[in-house]
Amino acid sequence: MNTSSHIDRRVHDRIDINRPTKVHHKRLDRYVAGTTSNLSAGGACIEIETQVPFEPGTRIHVGVAMKRRDSLLFADEMIPATVLRSLSCEGRTNIAIRFDSVLESMTGPQLQLAA
Numbered sequence: 868m869n870t871s872s873h874i875d876r877r878v879h880d881r882i883d884i885n886r887p888t889k890v891h892h893k894r895l896d897r898y899v900a901g902t903t904s905n906l907s908a909g910g911a912c913i914e915i916e917t918q919v920p921f922e923p924g925t926r927i928h929v930g931v932a933m934k935r936r937d938s939l940l941f942a943d944e945m946i947p948a949t950v951l952r953s954l955s956c957e958g959r960t961n962i963a964i965r966f967d968s969v970l971e972s973m974t975g976p977q978l979q980l981a982a
Contacts, residue, residue, distance in 0.1 A: 880908075881905045881906065881907040882906060882907070883904065883905050884903055884904075884905065884906050885902050885903060885904065886903045886906070886931050886933060887900070887901075887931075888901040888902055888903055888913050888930065888931050888932070889901070889929070889945070890913065890915065890927055890929050890930075890962075891927060891928040891929075891945060892919060892921065892925070893925075893926050893927060893928070894925065894926075895920075897919075899915050899916070899917060899919055900915070900916050901913045901914055901915040902914050902916075903931060906931065908969045908971070909965060909966055910963065910964050910965040911929070911948075911963075911964055911966075912961065912963050912964075913961070913962050914959055915959060915960040915961070915962065916959060917958065917960065918958055918959065918960050919960050921950045921953040921960060922950065922953065923950055923951060923952060923953065924949060924950065925949070925950040925953075926947070926948075926949060927947075927948050927949070928945035928946065928947055928948070929945060929948050929964065930944050930945045930946070931946075946966055946967075946970070947966070947967040948964040948965060948966045948967060949964065949967070950962050950963070950964055951964060
């Protein structure tokens with residue numbers, strides 16, 4: 868019997884990976900910088916470098932620099948997503964997000980190569 872109150876609803880394999888990220892908060896019309904802490908074909912956990920009011924359900928666009936040399940992310944590279952959870956602490960905000968559609972480029976071997 869599982870006595871844990873935490874249920875993992877993840878469908879896709881997730882890897883621990885730190886990549887520069889740009890998040891566009893649509894309601895505030897503001898871009899913020901962050902870093903992924905983990906990533907999958909279906910979503911990510913991102914640490915934002917400032918405190919930003921991301922409520923669950925907030926619609927965002929996310930750009931992830933998948934190669935270490937990628938320093939510029941363009942608007943057409945942004946991925947639509949929804950904030951699932953948000954926690955602000957010590958001047959930073961951590962958000963768990965779900966991409967609107969599965970990133971086919973992040974499934975199977977490609978995901979492992981990104982690490």
